[in-house]
Amino acid sequence: MDAHLINKYNIPGPRYTSYPTVPYWDTDLFTVDRWIDTLQRSFAETNNNSGISVYIHLPFCESLCTFCACHKRITKQHNVEAPYIDTLLKEWQMYCDVLGSRPQIKELHLGGGTPTFFSPENLKRLIESLFASADIAAQPEFSFEGHPNNTTQQHLKALYELGFRRVSFGVQDYDPRVQKTIHRIQPFEKVKEVTEAARNIGYESISHDLVFGLPHQTWESMKNTIEKTKLLQPDRIAFYSYAHVPWIKGVGQRGFGENDLPSAELKRALYERGKNLLEEKGYVEIGMDHFALPSDSLYKAIQNKTLHRNFMGYSSSYTQVMIGLGMSAISDSWYAFAQNDKSVEAYTARVKEGRLPVFRGHILSEEDLVVRRHILNIMCNLETSWKEKAMQLPEIPQIVNRLQEMQQDGLVTLKKDGLKVTEAGRGFVRNVAMAFDLRLLRKQPETRIFSMTV
Ligand SMILES: C[S@@+](CC[C@H](N)C(=O)[O-])C[C@H]1O[C@@H](n2cnc3c(N)ncnc32)[C@H](O)[C@@H]1O
Ligand code: SF4
Numbered sequence: 001m002d003a004h005l006i007n008k009y010n011i012p013g014p015r016y017t018s019y020p021t022v023p024y025w026d027t028d029l030f031t032v033d034r035w036i037d038t039l040q041r042s043f044a045e046t047n048n049n050s051g052i053s054v055y056i057h058l059p060f061c062e063s064l065c066t067f068c069a070c071h072k073r074i075t076k077q078h079n080v081e082a083p084y085i086d087t088l089l090k091e092w093q094m095y096c097d098v099l100g101s102r103p104q105i106k107e108l109h110l111g112g113g114t115p116t117f118f119s120p121e122n123l124k125r126l127i128e129s130l131f132a133s134a135d136i137a138a139q140p141e142f143s144f145e146g147h148p149n150n151t152t153q154q155h156l157k158a159l160y161e162l163g164f165r166r167v168s169f170g171v172q173d174y175d176p177r178v179q180k181t182i183h184r185i186q187p188f189e190k191v192k193e194v195t196e197a198a199r200n201i202g203y204e205s206i207s208h209d210l211v212f213g214l215p216h217q218t219w220e221s222m223k224n225t226i227e228k229t230k231l232l233q234p235d236r237i238a239f240y241s242y243a244h245v246p247w248i249k250g251v252g253q254r255g256f257g258e259n260d261l262p263s264a265e266l267k268r269a270l271y272e273r274g275k276n277l278l279e280e281k282g283y284v285e286i287g288m289d290h291f292a293l294p295s296d297s298l299y300k301a302i303q304n305k306t307l308h309r310n311f312m313g314y315s316s317s318y319t320q321v322m323i324g325l326g327m328s329a330i331s332d333s334w335y336a337f338a339q340n341d342k343s344v345e346a347y348t349a350r351v352k353e354g355r356l357p358v359f360r361g362h363i364l365s366e367e368d369l370v371v372r373r374h375i376l377n378i379m380c381n382l383e384t385s386w387k388e389k390a391m392q393l394p395e396i397p398q399i400v401n402r403l404q405e406m407q408q409d410g411l412v413t414l415k416k417d418g419l420k421v422t423e424a425g426r427g428f429v430r431n432v433a434m435a436f437d438l439r440l441l442r443k444q445p446e447t448r449i450f451s452m453t454v
Contacts, residue, residue: 003265005409005428010264010454012445013430014437015243015288016379017311018330018337019372021450024439025337025362032358036098038335039321043099046320051106051137053319054130055312056088057326059113059344062150065184066255067172067214069243071328072113073344074252081122084344087351088325089129094356095323096133105130106137106319108164109312110144116151120158127162136163141297141317143167143205146198148191156194156201167198168207168238174228175221178214181256188228195232205296208234212270213242215260222270226277235296238313239274240289241267243451264454271427287380288429290314307380314380327357336363367393367438374436378421378429384436385418395438402435428453 014021043052059073060080073080096103108127115123143166144159151169159167171191172184179185191208198206208229212222229237244261246253262270275285283291284299287307292298301307301316308318311330324331327347330339338361341347350357364372370393377384386392393399403419406412411425412432421432430453434440 005411006264006268006454008409009411009428009431010452011431012450013434013453014440014450015430016375016433017309017313018332019375019437020362020364020368020439021437022330022337022339023445023450024443025360027360027362030336030338030361030363032338032356032361034363035331035333035336035338035358035361036356038333038363039098039331040100042321042333042335043103047099047101047104050317050319051104053107053109053310053312053315053322054105055109055111055322055324055329056115056126057112057324057329057340058084058110058115058118059327060084060117061112061114061147062117063183064252065172065182066253067182067184067211067242068252069245069248070113071342073327078117078119080344081118083348084326085118085122085126087348088126091325091351091357092130092323093133094351094354095325098356102133102135103323104135104137106140107315107317107322108140108142111312112145114147114150115144116146116155120152120154123155124158124162127159131162141166141315145170146194148194149186151194153197153201156198156203160201160203165203166205166207167203168209168236169194169234171208171225171229172211173214173217173221174225175217177216178221181215181260183255192232195234205235205298207236207238208232209238209240210274211240211242212274213244213262213267215256217262217266217270219266219270219273222274223277226274230277230281233293235293236298237278237283237291238289239271239278239291241271241451241454245451264452268427268454285426287314287382288426302381305381309376309379331358334364335369337361371436371438375433378433378436382421382426382429383419385415387417393438399435403432406432406435 061072061074062076064074142164146167146169148169174188278291286292286298286302297316308315320334322332327344328342338358340357341359347357374384386396407414411428413420
């Protein structure tokens with residue numbers, strides 16, 4: 001890929017798991033009462049049809065991986081499990097009271113941190129208690145993130161019996177030097193064992209998370225990681241761009257310096273060449289960062305144009321309401337976002353007082369809703385259109401102006417009332433979305449808040 005383009009477009013930018021992005025939320029205009037109003041409205045509009053999604057954040061990990069940008073709490077003390085589950089269930093009950101009638105769960109995702117830090121018995125108690133006050137939608141999609149080093153046969157069986165059919169394993173990289181630097185020793189044999197166990201139990205979609213741009217990665221090491229991954233034939237592969245955000249307090253990115261990271265050109269080459277290797281084996285690129293075999297529901301969602309993106313990443317089904325439970329979890333009513341307290345202590349204290357543990361959020365304006373639809377279209381379908389009234393904005397001429405240069409660089413094709421991201425533009429999809437980000441355009445951040453787009 002053209003080094004000139006990489007230098008030109010490698011700028012700090014959001015990953016657009018939401019619009020507006022969290023740093024641009026109008027937190028001053030947000031109140032929990034307004035949040036509840038939007039939630040009740042959205043729930044009434046959609047629960048009987050599409051159902052709702054539930055995300056549960058399980059933050060604990062036994063050991064810190066020093067590349068990780070997730071909200072986690074490192075501890076080896078497993079006595080934290082039971083009280084944390086009690087708090088989650090109390091929070092869930094508060095939401096059920098607010099909603100008024102039984103929610104219909106279409107999608108359930110356990111993320112972290114490390115969900116498999118929790119014992120299978122405790123996870124079973126959590127899910128069964130959750131289901132006691134809900135109905136399950138037809139063809140539900142239940143998934144969880146498993147750490148290959150601590151996911152047991154018992155975890156896989158217990159969650160399968162509760163209806164989970166999808167699991168994603170954090171693999172990251174197989175190279176011993178990279179693993180040592182990111183403080184995550186995880187042999188191929190371990191990943192193989194747990195992947196095969198999940199397949200034998202009947203999991204329908206097994207995903208592996210890989211990361212490109214990690215310290216000390218070379219093309220040889222990346223190639224070896226991808227070759228090993230292909231041997232295990234996961235149904236999906238998340239091929240994440242390493243987000244280097246050491247300035248964010250508390251993420252714990254340390255133990256390596258900027259000089260240990262691949263250059264922007266090498267990082268882009270790791271992605272481009274990695275993508276070629278995956279495509280040779282029949283994987284199809286989905287939106288940004290994701291690959292799937294044609295038998296996987298994510299690929300089918302692309303065909304049917306039903307792919308959706310939310311705080312959990314890409315999803316093959318769409319619900320307007322997503323309730324996020326647990327410390328740092330973000331809920332989404334489509335009309336508003338709400339985020340929970342980011343420390344286990346503050347989260348627990350608020351729930352104990354009988355209050356929703358929401359500490360900030362954003363109510364979307366009419367303009368936000370239109371921009372949100374465009375950015376979702378770009379991130380999911382690599383195209384958008386402003387032909388329909390609901391997609392029009394007074395700023396479209398300025399947006400098109402900004403996109404002209406990307407068209408000259410071969411990244412997008414502009415049409416009369418819309419745009420399409422080209423094959424060459426795929427790697428720059430965050431930059432294309434940024435052209436629509438009116439909040440970012442009106443106010444550039446004063447400090448670095450986003451990772452680099454390449
Ligand atoms: C919560 S973790 C996965 C579950 C489990 N804790 C594990 O590590 O296996 C979610 C995924 O986020 C990705 N991730 C974490 N930090 C990242 C970063 N700084 N840049 C890119 N991806 C990252 C990793 O691929 C990781 O597997
Ligand atoms: S990568 Fe997973 S196990 Fe490692 S610190 Fe992050 S959440 Fe925990």
